[in-house]
Amino acid sequence: MFKQLFDEVSSTLTYILIDDETRAAVIIDPVDRYINHYIALSRQLNIQLRYALDTHVHADHITASGKxxxxxxxxxxxxxxxxxxxxxxxxxxxxxxxxxxxxxRVIATPGHTAGGLSFLWLGQLFTGDALLINGCGRTDFQGGDAGVLFDSITQRIFTLPDETLIYPGHDYQGYRVSNVAQEKLTNTRLAKQSREAFISMMAALNLPKPSMIDVAVPANRQCGVDVVDRDKVNHLT
Ligand SMILES: N[C@@H](CCC(=O)N[C@@H](CS)C(=O)NCC(=O)O)C(=O)O
Ligand SMILES: [Fe+2]
Incomplete structure (x- = not known):
């Protein structure tokens, strides 16, 4: 079983992967404003969340993983x-x-950030911001590197079977799922693009920086929990 959730504010896609027999579950890229919702949903679905995985240290929202x-x-x-x-x-x-x-299975897909990961489960790849649907993560902060991203996408993602489903970490265009074959053929940043052309195109994007970057990156390096909060909880447990 599997759930896809969408945050309208940051356009983040969050996923809950469930073993339907044992009810053990994993949440990928949870957003902190939905903590109560995740807990209510876990009760409703009768699941136990075992792991909260982040595909990278996010720049645009605070992760719920630590909380x-x-x-x-x-x-x-x-x-x-x-x-x-x-x-x-x-x-x-x-x-x-x-x-x-x-x-x-954890697959390193750096380039949007140096520590970008994708997660492969049952023919479904959760790509974070490495490969987006008809797009890709920007490469202008947090150790981003367009050449490295091109290699991650072409050598690690596009080498998976064509039917592998692509579930990205964000979507800004109203898409929710794609597959490897479709992105190879139609992704406007990648289809028929040389590595050099991709690097030049990414260098010319000139995007405004995410409005939360200065708050989100330091918070997410602590799993979204400040150390004081964590100490408080440790004292209670
Ligand atoms: N406007 C958004 C910024 C969105 C943004 O920069 N998103 C990153 C992911 S963290 C990205 O890679 N976007 C790809 C793109 O816009 O092409 C905000 O202020 O948060
Ligand atoms: Fe990102």
Whole structure:
């Protein structure tokens, strides 16, 4: 079982992956303003969240992962290359995250940020902001690098079977799911694009910086929980 949730404010897509037999579950890229909703949904679906995984240290919203850990006792995971603290599992390429009878494979897809990860589960790839539908993550902050992103997309994502479903971390155009074949053929930033042309195109994007970047990046390096909050919770438990 699987749920896709959308945050209208930051256009973030959040996913809940569920082992329908044991009811163990994983949440990918949770957003802090929905913590109560995630807890209510967990009760409604009769699931136990085991992990909250972030595809990267987000620049545009605050993750719910640390607060969910403190409230539910789950484990947080983010790339070891993100420079994050207070993370239970510093993830790296090839790691396997098991919940119930299910396993997620961690695939390093850096380039939008140095620590970008994608998560592969049952033919579905959760790409964070590496590959978006008809787009890709910008590469102008947090160790972003257009050449590295091009290699991640062409060598790690586009080498998966054509029918692999693509579930991105954000969507700004009203899309919700794609697949590898469709993105190879129609993604306007990548289809028939050389590495050099892609790097030049990304350098010329000139996007305004995310309005929350100065708050979100330091907060997300602590899983969205400030150290004082975490100490308080540790004293209580
Ligand atoms: N306007 C948004 C910024 C959105 C943004 O920059 N999103 C990043 C993901 S963190 C991106 O890679 N966008 C790709 C694009 O706009 O092409 C905000 O202020 O938060
Ligand atoms: Fe991002």
């Amino acid at each position: 969910l850990r403190n409230l539910l006792g789950l484990q947080t995971g983010v790339s070891e290359l993100c420079g994050a603290e207070n993370v239970d599992w510093q993830l790296k390429d090839g790691d396997m995250v098991t919940f119930g009878r299910e396993t997620i």
